[in-house]
Amino acid sequence: MGYSLSHAFGAAFDNPDLIVACVVGDGEAETGPLATAWQSNKFIDPVTDGAVLPILHLNGYKISNPTILARIEPDELEQFFRGCGWTPYFVEGDEPETMHELMAATMEKAIEDIRRIQNNARDKKDMTRPRWPMIVLKSPKGWTGPKEVDGLKIEGTFRAHQVPLLVDTDHPEHVQQLENWMKSYKAEELFDANGRLKPELQELVPKGNKRMGSNPHTNGGLLLRDLVMPDFHDHAVTVPSPGAIEGQDTMVLGKFLRDVEKLNPHNFRVFGPDETLSNLLGAVFEVTNRQWDAREVKNDEFLAPAGRVLDSMLSEHQCEGWLEGYLLTGRHGLFNSYEAFIRIVDSMFSQHAKWLKVTAELPWRRPIASLNYLLASHVWQQDHNGFTHQDPGFLDHVINKKADIVRVYLPADANCLLSIFDHCLRSRHYVNVVVAGKHPLPQWLTMDAAVVHCTQGIGIWQWASNDQGSEPDVVMACCGDTPTLETMAAVSILREHLPDLKVRVINVVDLMKLQPASEHPHGLSETDYNSLFTKDKHIIFNFHGYPWLVHKLTYRRTNQNLHVRGYKEEGTITTPFDMRVQNEIDRFHLVEDVLDRVPNLGSKGDYLKQQMKDKLIEHKHYVDKHGQDLPEIRNWRWGATAAGKCSAKIAANDHKGVPELNRIKGLKNADSHK
Numbered sequence: 001m002g003y004s005l006s007h008a009f010g011a012a013f014d015n016p017d018l019i020v021a022c023v024v025g026d027g028e029a030e031t032g033p034l035a036t037a038w039q040s041n042k043f044i045d046p047v048t049d050g051a052v053l054p055i056l057h058l059n060g061y062k063i064s065n066p067t068i069l070a071r072i073e074p075d076e077l078e079q080f081f082r083g084c085g086w087t088p089y090f091v092e093g094d095e096p097e098t099m100h101e102l103m104a105a106t107m108e109k110a111i112e113d114i115r116r117i118q119n120n121a122r123d124k125k126d127m128t129r130p131r132w133p134m135i136v137l138k139s140p141k142g143w144t145g146p147k148e149v150d151g152l153k154i155e156g157t158f159r160a161h162q163v164p165l166l167v168d169t170d171h172p173e174h175v176q177q178l179e180n181w182m183k184s185y186k187a188e189e190l191f192d193a194n195g196r197l198k199p200e201l202q203e204l205v206p207k208g209n210k211r212m213g214s215n216p217h218t219n220g221g222l223l224l225r226d227l228v229m230p231d232f233h234d235h236a237v238t239v240p241s242p243g244a245i246e247g248q249d250t251m252v253l254g255k256f257l258r259d260v261e262k263l264n265p266h267n268f269r270v271f272g273p274d275e276t277l278s279n280l281l282g283a284v285f286e287v288t289n290r291q292w293d294a295r296e297v298k299n300d301e302f303l304a305p306a307g308r309v310l311d312s313m314l315s316e317h318q319c320e321g322w323l324e325g326y327l328l329t330g331r332h333g334l335f336n337s338y339e340a341f342i343r344i345v346d347s348m349f350s351q352h353a354k355w356l357k358v359t360a361e362l363p364w365r366r367p368i369a370s371l372n373y374l375l376a377s378h379v380w381q382q383d384h385n386g387f388t389h390q391d392p393g394f395l396d397h398v399i400n401k402k403a404d405i406v407r408v409y410l411p412a413d414a415n416c417l418l419s420i421f422d423h424c425l426r427s428r429h430y431v432n433v434v435v436a437g438k439h440p441l442p443q444w445l446t447m448d449a450a451v452v453h454c455t456q457g458i459g460i461w462q463w464a465s466n467d468q469g470s471e472p473d474v475v476m477a478c479c480g481d482t483p484t485l486e487t488m489a490a491v492s493i494l495r496e497h498l499p500d501l502k503v504r505v506i507n508v509v510d511l512m513k514l515q516p517a518s519e520h521p522h523g524l525s526e527t528d529y530n531s532l533f534t535k536d537k538h539i540i541f542n543f544h545g546y547p548w549l550v551h552k553l554t555y556r557r558t559n560q561n562l563h564v565r566g567y568k569e570e571g572t573i574t575t576p577f578d579m580r581v582q583n584e585i586d587r588f589h590l591v592e593d594v595l596d597r598v599p600n601l602g603s604k605g606d607y608l609k610q611q612m613k614d615k616l617i618e619h620k621h622y623v624d625k626h627g628q629d630l631p632e633i634r635n636w637r638w639g640a641t642a643a644g645k646c647s648a649k650i651a652a653n654d655h656k657g658v659p660e661l662n663r664i665k666g667l668k669n670a671d672s673h674k
């Protein structure tokens with residue numbers, strides 16, 4: 001409840017011939033998503049979009065309370081809607097015959113208004129923002145139901161909600177009342193002796209696709225066309241050796257999305273609550289604008305009535321509702337949001353995921369395009385926003401939904417992000433959640449290596465590991481861009497100071513790989529999991545989100561020597577590295593963790609531990625004094641260490657990648673990549 005109006009607008013975008021009538025409950029009208037959705041009329045373009053006709057059903061009550069819109073004065077109600085930019089028509093009464101006629105005449109008037117507005121814009125090029133019509137239907141709650149039950153008034157009161165008359169073994173006396181109520185609809189005048197609708201009435205029913213249930217827009221998969229996809233390889237970041245250069249992942253993705261938009265000007269849209277530029281996807285404005293039908297003034301940027309980016313309303317509810325409506329009617333899109341504030345639509349996501357699950361079981365329902373989230377400006381990048389902007393918990397919420405539906409990706413760099421997003425935009429009937437950063441961070445994989453890695457979703461980074469040909473002493477796992485950076489830095493410290501320590505580095509892109517194969521279609525088999533993580537070695541897992549999530553996903557795995565670091569609700573406006581230190585996902589704490597877990601490291605281990613402790617204090621003093629991170633942190637490069645130099649050589653000589661890539665390309669062509 002609450003999404004009807006934004007869904008209706010989502011359906012109307014890019015459907016110039018469609019009028020979407022949307023009945024809104026007056027209780028529903030009080031919810032956050034609905035209350036904000038009245039503003040959608042500032043975004044609809046009378047030329048390129050269809051129209052929405054809201055019908056507010058003002059029946060006065062919710063479950064057990066009056067509704068606000070029914071208890072303000074009539075002039076306040078009218079002014080409210082006029083203030084929201086609508087032309088309200090009122091239909092009021094309780095006499096069914098009269099009301100039918102009144103409603104029919106008002107609907108006709110509203111549709112005439114819509115056609116006039118559209119003709120003015122389309123033929124006469126009148127681009128004044130229209131005051132679209134809407135209808136306020138004032139009728140009794142429980143209208144035509146039982147008037148009174150057990151001496152209490154029902155029709156026209158809150159008691160009419162849901163079950164106006166309880167008929168069960170405790171209330172046998174209500175059976176007669178139920179019969180009288182049902183008979184009041186005079187079924188014998190509507191149906192023949194065989195229970196068929198009388199032919200003269202059948203005649204009145206619309207034909208074919210004009211029937212609501214047969215309208216293809218209500219089974220959007222019927223209308224869904226594949227996106228014309230640009231080649232994401234064209235946007236590849238050149239990575240001479242792992243970690244040698246830095247890049248801004250979402251900025252790279254922005255250029256790819258620009259090309260997707262360019263190639264799909266009628267069925268792909270980017271949605272976001274005023275954050276598209278901030279999330280560094282601004283390249284899309286090279287080919288389109290923000291959709292905006294309200295007034296423009298000098299110095300506004302990228303606004304236009306036919307813009308294709310819906311990011312000019314600061315409402316996560318609206319972005320979610322509009323995008324769902326757009327997807328449900330057979331189109332494609334993505335929602336870019338700050339990671340912390342996507343939580344505002346937890347419940348909306350939940351309803352959509354449930355709908356996907358149920359409709360996937362109905363053979364006549366065609367799959368629709370996936371709901372794609374890009375969670376940028378994430379928990380680890382809040383340099384000037386701090387604690388309020390840190391909440392990676394959407395992932396915890398998402399993974400509870402049906403495994404067939406949800407996918408969660410945490411690409412470590414820009415090439416991985418491109419590969420993942422290409423996949424997400426081609427996928428059907430999923431919810432894909434992709435977490436990606438925007439600040440400059442090391443780039444690890446060439447495009448070819450990224451495709452191999454992302455197709456597998458998880459893997460040993462051979463070039464960073466030194467346990468080839470032997471058992472590892474410790475497994476260093478990482479998931480997410482910032483945890484990956486810190487793990488790599490910790491590995492470089494370990495390999496420099498303890499060259500005999502055998503370290504295996506595992507990077508996780510596809511979070512659901514951690515779950516058992518029996519629980520999630522992406523889950524690793526027990527054998528594969530054990531061959532990556534070993535059955536008994538210590539795993540130091542550096543995770544993007546709340547640590548418990550990794551424990552939850554892996555609780556059935558054999559190797560429970562798992563030590564997860566992640567976000568611990570610490571943060572303030574501080575340096576990027578200090579944020580990591582405060583939550584103990586930084587390189588120094590990771591090294592300490594290894595030293596605490598791996599036995600027999602001797603005095604070398606003891607001295608290194610002391611150094612790590614000293615470093616943490618040096619860091620604290622430096623940040624307090626200079627307001628920025630230590631130069632050795634800011635300038636750290638994997639390639640600059642002995643381990644890094646060695647890795648560059650391994651990466652260059654890595655023959656395994658090419659046949660693996662060809663195998664995967666074959667798989668992709670066969671469309672068997674889930």
Ligand SMILES: Cc1ncc(C[n+]2csc(CCOP(=O)(O)OP(=O)(O)O)c2C)c(N)n1
Pocket residue numbers: 001002024025026027028029031057059061062063067141
């Ligand atoms: C988001 C959400 N909050 C609360 C509920 C529980 N709920 C179900 S119906 C209802 C009252 C709805 O009132 P209204 O929209 O006026 O419905 P109508 O009178 O037309 O049946 C409530 C609170 C819900 N289904 N969804």
